[in-house]
């Protein structure tokens with residue numbers, strides 16, 4: 001679920017699926033995992049509403065890539081904040097995988 005399983009637009013194009021590479025949420029840049037979960041304005045709105053944006057933003061300062069960021073979040077967060085983070089991650093994943 002974390003390691004390259006998400007059918008983002010950039011990954012679909014690498015597999016020759018005919019589609020645009022633009023993010024379907026903001027339509028401003030190509031969609032990859034980092035954009036979908038972190039840098040997209042829509043993603044930021046979700047993290048802000050869950051009161052997790054500062055955590056996610058601070059993790060982006062040290063994470064080398066998307067997978068490392070997810071694992072850092074899972075080892076850093078505790079309790080309800082970890083549950084919220086996982087639920088948001090799963091919801092975004094399921095929506096994109098449809």
Ligand SMILES: [Zn+2]
Nearest residue numbers: 023025026040
């Ligand atoms: Zn976007």
